[in-house]
Amino acid sequence: MTDVHTDRTPNRPLAGTVVLDLTTALSGPYATLLLGGLGATVVKVENPATGGDSARYNSPYYGQDGLSTARSADTDMSVSMMGRGRNKKSITINLKDARGRETFLRLARNVDIVVENYAAGTADRLGVGYRDVRAVNPSVIYTSISGFGADGGTGKAMDSIIQAMSGVMYTAGEPGTDPVRFGLPVGDLLAPLFAVIGTLAAKIQRDRDGAGQHVDVSMLGALTSLLSTEPFDALEQVGMPLRTGNALPRLAPFGIFPAEDGQIALCGPTDTFARGVFRAMGRPDLIDDERFATRDQRVRHATELHEMVGAWTRGRPRAEAVSTLIGQGVPAAEVLEPANALRNPEVLRREEVVELDHPQHGATGLMGPGVPIRFSYCDVRLDQPAPHLGEHTQEVLARIGGLSAQEIAELREAGVV
Amino acid sequence: MTDVHTDRTPNRPLAGTVVLDLTTALSGPYATLLLGGLGATVVKVENPATGGDSARYNSPYYGQDGLSTARSADTDMSVSMMGRGRNKKSITINLKDARGRETFLRLARNVDIVVENYAAGTADRLGVGYRDVRAVNPSVIYTSISGFGADGGTGKAMDSIIQAMSGVMYTAGEPGTDPVRFGLPVGDLLAPLFAVIGTLAAKIQRDRDGAGQHVDVSMLGALTSLLSTEPFDALEQVGMPLRTGNALPRLAPFGIFPAEDGQIALCGPTDTFARGVFRAMGRPDLIDDERFATRDQRVRHATELHEMVGAWTRGRPRAEAVSTLIGQGVPAAEVLEPANALRNPEVLRREEVVELDHPQHGATGLMGPGVPIRFSYCDVRLDQPAPHLGEHTQEVLARIGGLSAQEIAELREAGVV
Structure with missing residues (x-):
C-alpha cells in the first residue's frame, strides 16, 4: 500500500x-x-x-x-x-x-x-x-x-x-x-x-x-x-533461596552497598573479580586469606565479606568507589535515580x-x-x-x-x- | 537455504x-x-x-x-x-x-x-x-x-x-x-x-x-x-513522588495489602472500582462519605483509606478477599510466589x-x-x-x-x- x-x-x-x-x-x-x-x-x-x-x-x-x-x-x-x-x-x-x-x-x-x-x-x-x-x-x-x-x-x-x-x-x-x-x-x-x-x-x-x-x-x-527463563522452580526444589534482597550470597562479593552519597552495585563472583575487589579495598592480603581464597569459601563467609565491603564503600563518595573498582577490573556502577539514568550521555x-x-x-x-x-x-x-x-x-x-x-x-x- | x-x-x-x-x-x-x-x-x-x-x-x-x-x-x-x-x-x-x-x-x-x-x-x-x-x-x-x-x-x-x-x-x-x-x-x-x-x-x-x-x-x-516510557522525569519536576512503595496514593485505593495467609493486590482508582472496594468491605456507607466520595478526596485521605482496606484484608484468607473484590468488579489478585505463578493453568x-x-x-x-x-x-x-x-x-x-x-x-x- x-x-x-x-x-x-x-x-x-x-x-x-x-x-x-x-x-x-x-x-x-x-x-x-x-x-x-x-x-x-x-x-x-x-x-x-x-x-x-x-x-x-x-x-x-x-x-x-x-x-x-x-x-x-x-x-x-x-x-x-x-x-x-x-x-x-x-x-x-x-x-x-x-x-x-x-x-x-x-x-x-x-x-x-x-x-x-x-x-x-x-x-x-x-x-x-x-x-x-x-x-x-x-x-x-x-x-x-x-x-x-x-x-x-x-x-x-x-x-x-x-x-x-x-x-x-x-x-x-x-x-x-x-x-x-x-x-x-x-x-x-x-x-x-x-x-x-x-x-x-x-x-x-x-x-x-x-x-x-x-x-x-x-x-x-x-x-x-x-520469569520462567530463570530456574526459580528448580532452585527452590534444591533448597536455594529465591529472594536474597540486594545481595546474592552465592555470588559473593555481590550486591548493592552504601557509599557516602548514595549506593553502588558491584559484582565479583569469579576469583579474578574478587581479587580486584580486595585490591580496590586496599586489602590485597585478603586474596590469600583462607576465608576468601575460593568461590566456595567466599560464599560460605558471604555475610562477613559483605560487611567488610560495606565498611569500605561507606566512607567514600560513590564515584570514587566505582572508579577504584573499575580500575581493578571489577564490574561496578553507581545506582542512579531515573532522572539521571535517562540522561546518560551514551544512551542519549x-x-x-x-x-x-x-x-x-x-x-x-x-x-x-x-x-x-x-x-x-x-x-x-x-x-x-x-x-x-x-x-x-x-x-x-x-x-x-x-x-x-x-x-x-x-x-x-x-x-x- | x-x-x-x-x-x-x-x-x-x-x-x-x-x-x-x-x-x-x-x-x-x-x-x-x-x-x-x-x-x-x-x-x-x-x-x-x-x-x-x-x-x-x-x-x-x-x-x-x-x-x-x-x-x-x-x-x-x-x-x-x-x-x-x-x-x-x-x-x-x-x-x-x-x-x-x-x-x-x-x-x-x-x-x-x-x-x-x-x-x-x-x-x-x-x-x-x-x-x-x-x-x-x-x-x-x-x-x-x-x-x-x-x-x-x-x-x-x-x-x-x-x-x-x-x-x-x-x-x-x-x-x-x-x-x-x-x-x-x-x-x-x-x-x-x-x-x-x-x-x-x-x-x-x-x-x-x-x-x-x-x-x-x-x-x-x-x-x-x-524506563523512559513512564514520565518519571516530568513527574519529578512537578513534585509527584516517583517511589511510593507498594501503594500508589494518587490512585487510592491501590496497593498490596496483607491477608491472613499472604498478600493481595487491588486497584481501585476510578469511582466505580472504589465503590466496589467499599461494597466488598461491607461498608457501602463509605460510598457517600465525603472523605472518599471523589477521586481527589480519596487521594487526599489515602493513608486513612489504605489503613481501612488493610484492616479488612488482614482478617481474611487471600482467596476469599480476592474473590469478594472481583465479585464487586474490582481488579484484584493474590500475590503469588514464582513456583505457583509458573503453574497458573491458563498460562500453561x-x-x-x-x-x-x-x-x-x-x-x-x-x-x-x-x-x-x-x-x-x-x-x-x-x-x-x-x-x-x-x-x-x-x-x-x-x-x-x-x-x-x-x-x-x-x-x-x-x-x-
Whole structure:
C-alpha cells in the first residue's frame, strides 16, 4: 500500500506498511510506537465521544509555559501522549455508531495490520474483532494485547495485578518480607514487545505466502514466561533461596552497598573479580586469606565479606568507589535515580532515550523512549511529534479509506468522526 | 537455504532461515531461543576448549535421578540449558584457532543471521565480527547484544550493573529507602527482546531489497529506554513522588495489602472500582462519605483509606478477599510466589510457560518459557529438547558448511571442533 506513503524513506523496514491502531493507555500504544519507529504508517483511531486515548489526560501536561499538572490550553499535551503518540496519525471514529464501524471497516480493508488492546471480547462485541476485519481483508495481521489472552479471562488487567499474578513481586526484597511492587510497569511493558515480535513474524510469513492471521499476546503470559527463563522452580526444589534482597550470597562479593552519597552495585563472583575487589579495598592480603581464597569459601563467609565491603564503600563518595573498582577490573556502577539514568550521555548518543518535542512548542527538555536498536542500514527513528486528537481524520479517511469529501463532511456533521 | 531444513514445517515464520549463534549465558541465548521457536534453524557454536556455554555449568542439574546440585553423569544437563538450548543444534568450534575461524566463516557464508553477545569488540578481535562475516556474506544480518552497545564501553555488563545504571532500582521500595534489586534479571532480559525485534525488522528489509546489516542492541540502552516510557522525569519536576512503595496514593485505593495467609493486590482508582472496594468491605456507607466520595478526596485521605482496606484484608484468607473484590468488579489478585505463578493453568494452557524435557530422560516436571505469542496460522513452539555439547557438529559442518567427512575428521583430530 505504498501509494499512501510518499512520506516514508524506503529503508525503513516497515516502509509502506499501514497499521490501524485501536490501542489506548500504555501497553498497546508502546507496541504501535515501535512499529511507527520501524517505519510503518500508524493510524491511531480515537473515540471523539470520550476525548480519545485516556493517556491524553494523564497529568502532567506540557504547554507554552512548560510543565503543569492541569491543562490550560487546547494545544497542551500530556507528557505520556508526547512520548507514545510519536510517528502516529490521529483520527477520530466513534466505533459504537454503526456508521463509525462501517468507516473503520473501509479503512481496515486497505491496511496491513490492526493492533488493539481492549479487554478480551470487546473488539468482537464492537464488531471490529479479527473475524470482522478478516471478512473484509483476508490477509490482515490482527494483533491483540489483553490481560490474559484473547481466549482468557475478562478480568481488568492492570499493571500491578499482572505483576502480582506473575510471581515477580516475590523476586525482589529480603526473604520473609512483603512482596515488592516494581515501579517500572513491567506488567504493561513486556506484552507489547512480544506483540511486536509476533506482528513482525506474521509479516514475514505473509510476505512469503500471503496468509493473514490473529496474533494474540497476554500481559500475564508475557511476564510469567519471561520469569520462567530463570530456574526459580528448580532452585527452590534444591533448597536455594529465591529472594536474597540486594545481595546474592552465592555470588559473593555481590550486591548493592552504601557509599557516602548514595549506593553502588558491584559484582565479583569469579576469583579474578574478587581479587580486584580486595585490591580496590586496599586489602590485597585478603586474596590469600583462607576465608576468601575460593568461590566456595567466599560464599560460605558471604555475610562477613559483605560487611567488610560495606565498611569500605561507606566512607567514600560513590564515584570514587566505582572508579577504584573499575580500575581493578571489577564490574561496578553507581545506582542512579531515573532522572539521571535517562540522561546518560551514551544512551542519549545512541538515541535509546531521546528528547520529546511538543508539536507546537518544540523541544521540551523531557526525555522519552527511542527505538533502542541500532541498524547499520535501516533508518529507524521516532521523528514525528505526537498529533492532537483527530488531526489526520480528513487526510486518512480520504487517502486510506477512499471516502469522498462529502462522506467525510456528513460523518463529521453526525459526530461519528 | 531451505535445502537444509526438511525438518521444518512451512508455516513456521522463520522456516528456512538459518541462524549461527555465538551467544552464551542468558541474554543472547534467550534471543536465539525465540528465533528457534519462530522456526529458524539455530546452530549454537560452543567452544570445545572450555566445555561450551557457561550456562551448561549453572547448578542445579537434571539427570536420571531428577535434580541435583552437582553433575554426576555425562548426560546430566543444567536446568538453564534445558530451557535455553531448546530448538537449537550444538556444534563445537574453537574460534581462537585459525582453522576454527575458517570453519566458522565457511558456515557463515551460508546462513541468514548471526547473533553474538560477546563484550563489545571481542567478536572483531576473534575475526568473527560483522565486517568479517559481511566479507563472505554481504546480505547477512548480524545481531550484536552487548552491555553498552557495539560502539559503547567495554565494561563488564552484568544484570545488576545494568539495573543500577538504568534507574530501575529507584522505582521500587518506599521513598528514602535503599534501592531495590529486582530478582527477575531485567537487565539481561530486555535486550534480547529488542534484538529479536531488530533481527526480524532487518529480515523484512532484506526480503524486500536484499540488504544485509548490523543490528546492535545495548542491554543498558534497552532497559533505560523502557524506563523512559513512564514520565518519571516530568513527574519529578512537578513534585509527584516517583517511589511510593507498594501503594500508589494518587490512585487510592491501590496497593498490596496483607491477608491472613499472604498478600493481595487491588486497584481501585476510578469511582466505580472504589465503590466496589467499599461494597466488598461491607461498608457501602463509605460510598457517600465525603472523605472518599471523589477521586481527589480519596487521594487526599489515602493513608486513612489504605489503613481501612488493610484492616479488612488482614482478617481474611487471600482467596476469599480476592474473590469478594472481583465479585464487586474490582481488579484484584493474590500475590503469588514464582513456583505457583509458573503453574497458573491458563498460562500453561496457552503454552506461555511449558514443561521442560530432558533429551534422554523426558519430562522433568520443571517449567520454562514457551514463546508467549499465539498465532492463529503459524506453528510456533519450542518442541525440540536442548542438545548436549557438540551433538550436531558432524551434521551441521557437512550440510551447512559443505565440509567433507575427511575435513571434519581432521578438525576433530586437531581439537578444533
